[in-house]
Amino acid sequence: MRAAGAVDVQEFLNENRFTPFQWLIFALCFLIVLLDGFDTAAIGFIAPSLISEWGVSRQALAPVLSAALFGLASGAVLAGPLSDRLGRKLVLSVSTLLFGAACAWSAYATSLTELAVLRFITGIGLGAAMPNAVTMMSEYCPDKRRAMLTNAMFCGFPLGAAFGGFLAAWMIPQWGWRSVLLLGGVAPVLVGIVIVLVLPESVRFLLARGGRQEQVRAALRRISASADRATAFVMTEKKPGGSAGSGMAVIMSRPYLLGTLMLWTAYFMGLVIFYSLINWMPLLFKDAGLSTQNATLVAALFPLGGVGAVFFGYLMDRYNANAVVATGFALTAVSIFAIGQSAGNLGLLMAVVFVAGVVMNTAQSSLPALAAAFYPTQGRATGVAWMMGFGRLGGIAGSFLVAELARLQFGIGGIFAVVALAGAVAAVALLVKMASKADNT
Structure with missing residues (x-):
């Protein structure tokens, strides 16, 4: 029974309009994800300049290119449990300052080894920041807009990567490759300072960890003055296992274990697809007879579809979210298979x-919102972070998959058919999650 005058924080968020205060939280989290996209892609933008200036081979550059991926996985795995124990704001601010400082320091690297170490540290910060931004945003959203707003925030990642490409093309000829890393470092440091100064702690975290009522009241007062009329604030988790101990204990508890494994599977398979195609499509299309220029331009169409995540978020808020994202992965499997059958027709191949880029990037970008809705407060940051951390292994696997298929002399149709299977597996995993007893997303 709820005490007289006590207010449930989620009901409070649901009943009040989305205020400038919440838009500020959205803007800061969006900027973090946008800068995450910029910094993740930055090394690819400067790679040709590194080869030219330092006289190194492509093979020698491989550790530098992959170092951030390992850092991303490590950062996500470490940050989730820390966030569920220490708070969203602390981990988010520290991780943002870390990846900014490491990226800025990278601008002064004098060797490939030093650059690889700094890219690994940058990756740790990036891997920790992204899931905590998702968690913080989701915990200040009303139920009916959570998926759409979280997905809209996640659109910052492909926009940051694309924006970084345009900036790099302009900056490198004028100021050199180091300027790109310096910008990619200074901007997150400034955002991190703003987070420390103005971003509140999640009210759901404060209640879950026994935080003072006045801290919750102060945050909610910035949404509505009606918070002053509440005698107390409570949090009702309409999920089993909400009272378990650590974040890991929650996501690995019997009610959540199946859903956890299925989320990991879906995210892993999505990144297998993404990195397989991003890394290898230009070469595959060139081998299929396209000119180098056309092969590059066609491949560049693939990452443009991430902004479709806003539409998926709208659907997820109104229908069964698992079914919506599973449908996206099923369409991904069909469209990727079709790529392998369309290589002889340039117009059809472009379409x-x-x-394929629209449905794949949209489905993949929707998974963090799906995970945030699945877990209770005590395990939300851990659940989102570990899904993203485990999924990074799929990115590493995807980088090698196509090379192995080519070694086994698979043709272009066969290669895309194998990659398409990952989309089908992700779709099935989400349908299995939908049947989980803990699932009400």
């Missing part, structure tokens, strides 16, 4: 690659 199919673009469609």
Whole structure:
């Protein structure tokens, strides 16, 4: 029974309009994800300049290119449990300052070894920041807008990567490759300072960890003055296992274990697809007879579809979210298979690659919102972070998958058919999650 005058924080968020205070939280989290996208892609933008200036081979550059991926996985795995124990704001601010400082320091690297170490540290910060931004945003959203707003925030990642490409093309000829890393470092440090100064702690975290009522009241007062009328604030978790101990104990508890494994599977398979195609499509299309320029331009259509995540978020808030994202992965499997059958027709190939990019990037970008809705407060940051951390292994696997298929002399149709299977596996995993007893997303 709820005490007289006590207010449930989620009901409070649901009943009040989305205020400038919440838009500020959205803007800061969006900037973090946008800068995450910029810094993750930055090394690819400067790679040709490194080869030219330092006289190194492509093979020698491989550790530098992959170092951030390992850092991303490590950062996500470490940060989730820390966030569920120490707070969203602390981990988010520290991780943002870390990846900014390491990226800025990278601008002064004098060797590949030093650059690889700094890229690994940058990756740790990036891997920790992203899931905590998702968690913080989701915990200040009303139920009916959570998926759409979280997905909209996640659109910052492809926009940051694309924006970084345009900036790099302009900056490198004028100021050199180091300027790109310096910008990618200074901007997150400034955002991190703003987070420390103005971003509140999640009210759901404060209640879950026994935080003072006045801290919750102060945050909610910035949404509505009606918070002053509440005698107390409570949090009702309509999920089993909400009272378990650590974040890991929650996500690995019997009610959540199946859903956890299925989320990991879906995110892993999504990144297998993404990195397989991002890394290898230009070469595959060139081998299929396209000119180098056309192969690059067609492949560049693939990552443009991430902004479709806003539409998926709208659907997820109104229908069964698992079914919506599973449908996206099923369409991904069909469209990727179609890429392998369209290589002989340039116009058709461009259309199919673009469609595949829309459905694949949209489905993948929707998984963090799906995970945030699945877990209770005590395990939310850990659940989102470990899904993203485990999924990074799929990115590493995807980088090697196509090379192995080519070694086994698979043709272009066969290669895309194998990659398409990952989309089908992700779709099935989400349908299995939908049947989980803990699931009400």
